[in-house]
Amino acid sequence: MAGLMLGNQAVARGLYEAGVEFVSSYPGTPSTEITEFASTYDRNEMYSEWAPNEKVACEAAIGASFAGIRSFCAMKHVGLNVAADPLYTASYTGVNGGFVLAVADDQGMHSSQNEQDSRNHAIGAKVPMLEPADSGECKEFTKLAYEISEQFDTPVILRLSTRVAHSQSVVELEDRKTVRYEYKKDPHKNIMTPANAKPKHVIVEERTKKLREYAETSPLNRVEMFSDEIGVITNGAAYQYAREALGENASYLKLGMVNPLPVKLIKDFAAKVKKLYVVEELDDVIETHCRKIGLDPIGKELFTFIGEYSQTYLREKILGEKNEFVQLEDVIPVRPPVMCAGCPHRGVFYTLKKLGVMVSGDIGCYTLGSAAPLDAMDTTVCMGASVSGLHGFNRAMRGEYEGKAVAVIGDSTFIHSGITGLINIAYNRTNSTVLVLDNSITGMTGHQNNPANGKNIYGDPAAAVDLEALCHAVGIDNVTVVDPGDLAETERVIKAALAAEEPAVVICRRPCALLKTVKHKPPFRVNTDKCKSCKACMKIGCPAISMTDGKAHIDNTLCVGCGLCSQMCRFGAIEE
Amino acid sequence: MAETKAIMLVGVGGQGTLLASRILGNVLLSAGYDVKVSEVHGMSQRGGSVVTYIKYGDKIFSPVIEKGEADIIISFEELEAARWLPYLKKGGKMITNTQQINPMPVIMGVQQYPDDLIGKIRAKGVDITAIDALALAEQAGSSRAVNVVLMGLISKTAGFPEEAWQNALDACVPKKAIDINKKAFELGRGA
Numbered sequence: 001m002a003g004l005m006l007g008n009q010a011v012a013r014g015l016y017e018a019g020v021e022f023v024s025s026y027p028g029t030p031s032t033e034i035t036e037f038a039s040t041y042d043r044n045e046m047y048s049e050w051a052p053n054e055k056v057a058c059e060a061a062i063g064a065s066f067a068g069i070r071s072f073c074a075m076k077h078v079g080l081n082v083a084a085d086p087l088y089t090a091s092y093t094g095v096n097g098g099f100v101l102a103v104a105d106d107q108g109m110h111s112s113q114n115e116q117d118s119r120n121h122a123i124g125a126k127v128p129m130l131e132p133a134d135s136g137e138c139k140e141f142t143k144l145a146y147e148i149s150e151q152f153d154t155p156v157i158l159r160l161s162t163r164v165a166h167s168q169s170v171v172e173l174e175d176r177k178t179v180r181y182e183y184k185k186d187p188h189k190n191i192m193t194p195a196n197a198k199p200k201h202v203i204v205e206e207r208t209k210k211l212r213e214y215a216e217t218s219p220l221n222r223v224e225m226f227s228d229e230i231g232v233i234t235n236g237a238a239y240q241y242a243r244e245a246l247g248e249n250a251s252y253l254k255l256g257m258v259n260p261l262p263v264k265l266i267k268d269f270a271a272k273v274k275k276l277y278v279v280e281e282l283d284d285v286i287e288t289h290c291r292k293i294g295l296d297p298i299g300k301e302l303f304t305f306i307g308e309y310s311q312t313y314l315r316e317k318i319l320g321e322k323n324e325f326v327q328l329e330d331v332i333p334v335r336p337p338v339m340c341a342g343c344p345h346r347g348v349f350y351t352l353k354k355l356g357v358m359v360s361g362d363i364g365c366y367t368l369g370s371a372a373p374l375d376a377m378d379t380t381v382c383m384g385a386s387v388s389g390l391h392g393f394n395r396a397m398r399g400e401y402e403g404k405a406v407a408v409i410g411d412s413t414f415i416h417s418g419i420t421g422l423i424n425i426a427y428n429r430t431n432s433t434v435l436v437l438d439n440s441i442t443g444m445t446g447h448q449n450n451p452a453n454g455k456n457i458y459g460d461p462a463a464a465v466d467l468e469a470l471c472h473a474v475g476i477d478n479v480t481v482v483d484p485g486d487l488a489e490t491e492r493v494i495k496a497a498l499a500a501e502e503p504a505v506v507i508c509r510r511p512c513a514l515l516k517t518v519k520h521k522p523p524f525r526v527n528t529d530k531c532k533s534c535k536a537c538m539k540i541g542c543p544a545i546s547m548t549d550g551k552a553h554i555d556n557t558l559c560v561g562c563g564l565c566s567q568m569c570r571f572g573a574i575e576e
Numbered sequence: 577m578a579e580t581k582a583i584m585l586v587g588v589g590g591q592g593t594l595l596a597s598r599i600l601g602n603v604l605l606s607a608g609y610d611v612k613v614s615e616v617h618g619m620s621q622r623g624g625s626v627v628t629y630i631k632y633g634d635k636i637f638s639p640v641i642e643k644g645e646a647d648i649i650i651s652f653e654e655l656e657a658a659r660w661l662p663y664l665k666k667g668g669k670m671i672t673n674t675q676q677i678n679p680m681p682v683i684m685g686v687q688q689y690p691d692d693l694i695g696k697i698r699a700k701g702v703d704i705t706a707i708d709a710l711a712l713a714e715q716a717g718s719s720r721a722v723n724v725v726l727m728g729l730i731s732k733t734a735g736f737p738e739e740a741w742q743n744a745l746d747a748c749v750p751k752k753a754i755d756i757n758k759k760a761f762e763l764g765r766g767a
Contacts, residue, residue, distance in 0.1 A: 003605070004601050004602070004605055004611060004613065110616050111616075134612070134639075162616065163614060163639060163640065166614065166615055166616060167612055167613065167614040167615075167639040168601055168611070168612065168613040168614075168615075169610075169611065169612045169613075169636070169639070170605070170610065170611065237639075239637075240637040240638045240639065241637075241638050241640075243637040243638075244637040244638040245638075308640075310638065310640050310642050311637075311638045311640070311642065312642035312643065312644075312645070313642075323642060323643050323644030323645060324644050324666060325643040325644035325661075325662040325663070325664070325666075326661060326662065326664070326666075326700045326701075326702065327661055327662040328658050328661060328690075328693070328696050328697065328700070330658065330690040330693070330696065331687070331690070332655065332658050332659045332690070333655070333679050333681045333682050333687040333688075333689065334625075334679065334681060335588065335623070335624055335625040335655070335656075335659075335679035335680070336624055336679075336680060337589065337622030337623060337624035338622060338623045338624070338680050339622070340590075340622065340623065365622070368622065371680070372680065372684065372686075373680075373684055535685075538683070538684065538685075541680065541683075541684070543623050543678075543680065543683065545683065546678050546682070546683045547685065557719050
């Protein structure tokens with residue numbers, strides 16, 4: 001049986017067929033669907049869960065591997081930074097049951113804050129990394145990763161990209177096999193004290209040599225000989241672009257194992273072609289390796305370090321050919337993503353803009369609060385940095401900004417890594433004000449349950465973190481809950497928190513408007529007789545409101561009846 | 577060897593381009609082609625400009641479509657038709673819904689929604705068909721069925737057996753919405 005599958009879906013299928021029994025992940029575009037699809041399999045065969053963050057997910061998967069089953073965790077590229085600590089030492093302990101970590105890089109930054117190349121983590125952690133180039137390979141490489149993990153006693157990283165994770169291509173289905181190993185206490189292998197870790201490091205270096213030998217002949221690395229004029233060494237999505245751009249006018253060495261890289265295989269390929277290119281997105285990992293082994297390929301001198309490649313880009317760079325196209329003379333207005341109509345974050349950011357405060361931002365839908373017309377954000381770095389960064393900011397400003405700066409962080413992000421920052425605020429005392437935007441879901445990645453919303457990945461009832469009690473427990477006495485759908489009350493509460501001579505948390509609680517459990521009111525409408533065309537309702541940046549024939553107009557296909565705009569209108573022109 | 581064909585679905589996040597791409601991919605696969613469908617998730621629900629690439633033929637390598645490469649562009653919204661026009665191959669065909677959704681710069685009054693975009697595209701010598709898919713979707717029973725109306729329209733020119741389309745609808749559309757979507761498909765096919 002064969003069908004079209006997303007790369008992520010094919011990875012999940014590969015997990016199932018490989019006999020994986022434990023999956024733990026934190027959502028992150030473009031990796032999220034791996035775990036969502038994994039959770040559609042019988043949980044008695046393959047159990048899945050959302051962990052509070054990538055470090056916890058990775059450690060849980062390592063624990064499951066110790067126990068003797070095949071385990072897995074998935075994350076986006078920046079998530080691997082969070083999980084790097086356990087990974088780098090799991091490289092030393094090795095595995096019992098096979099352990100594979102999938103990381104999805106986001107070339108082109110479709111939905112990310114940076115564009116880092118995860119191959120550098122594989123080199124740093126000294127673990128093998130496989131990189132599929134389509135959905136069929138996603139499934140095959142996932143299964144092979146478990147064989148490698150157990151054969152070489154190592155975690156294996158499966159590297160995806162947005163293009164591979166989110167493209168559908170044909171996948172053949174096979175049966176599941178089961179693999180289980182006995183648990184045995186083995187302190188020298190699994191307790192990484194210096195005394196045990198020193199001999200382990202020796203083993204890791206020997207393992208890399210063996211893996212490099214494996215890479216010389218592994219079916220993961222494939223030579224496609226057509227022409228001896230041009231040779232292309234490439235990996236992942238870049239292989240597909242090169243193959244389409246150059247067709248059979250070039251030969252290819254497609255590297256499915258991107259760490260460690262083979263030596264003889266590359267040298268032999270290079271010797272067969274007149275002109276050698278290395279085509280790899282992001283960093284010059286393969287190119288640097290080629291130079292180390294005495295080759296001089298054309299690489300980043302011609303191709304960029306930035307963004308996604310394509311067949312057109314490569315055709316232009318290598319062959320000097322360009323596509324013809326037509327375009328209009330008109331300026332086409334951009335269409336950036338915006339907060340949805342009815343978004344509970346809108347009221348918060350409108351209030352913050354009105355108050356003119358410094359906003360220490362974070363990662364989630366609410367990062368859209370930085371966009372016009374709300375423009376209510378000053379900084380955004382990584383998950384959790386809003387809370388810890390505000391503490392540093394306030395300390396640096398010697399208290400001057402304590403009454404006019406806030407951190408904003410979503411419920412899921414707060415659980416992920418905001419809690420420790422809040423502990424720091426309480427412990428090292430700044431009178432910082434933290435707004436937890438609790439919309440009862442992990443929103444930006446497409447609605448995943450999380451430890452604060454009382455449901456597990458399967459939608460079953462689960463323990464819910466009591467955010468108010470948690471804040472109290474870490475030493476924050478001033479904790480208020482407000483409905484951000486009530487503008488006047490939201491402003492009053494945020495002002496009071498800012499004025500307090502103590503650290504304060506405001507929990508802005510209203511569920512995401514896209515949740516199926518949220519009942520919407522009928523669309524509001526504008527009474528054009530009462531509308532004075534003052535545009536006050538436009539200040540909240542709702543995509544459902546526009547000016548039509550000089551009067552405010554509400555698009556009834558978009559409006560979900562949140563009523564925020566009616567609170568903006570001083571003339572009572574917006575009616576239920 | 578069958579030539580590689582490239583179709584783009586473009587629109588605004590929330591208009592259901594992903595479901596449309598699943599239906600199309602399903603039909604092409606049943607017709608025996610190698611198929612790749614590429615979509616970008618993440619920001620897609622937030623009202624941004626969204627695009628899906630569908631390529632089919634004997635053997636597909638790159639899943640992406642670049643400027644000057646699309647045989648057909650199906651646009652769910654007028655401004656998006658204009659935005660993605662450069663991706664159309666010379667002699668390619670464009671189908672657009674006449675619905676207009678204002679982007680934030682237009683809502684804020686910073687920029688204008690350009691007028692007569694369809695006329696301007698046609699004046700460039702492009703073969704463009706425009707239909708009011710929103711009206712047909714509402715006639716079928718849901719404004720959200722614009723995507724399936726457009727699939728009905730494309731089914732006329734794409735040339736695959738109607739049974740393949742019906743099977744794809746059954747496979748891709750949630751059961752509770754199937755009746756409305758089948759009606760939307762018929763209305764699109766008849767337009």
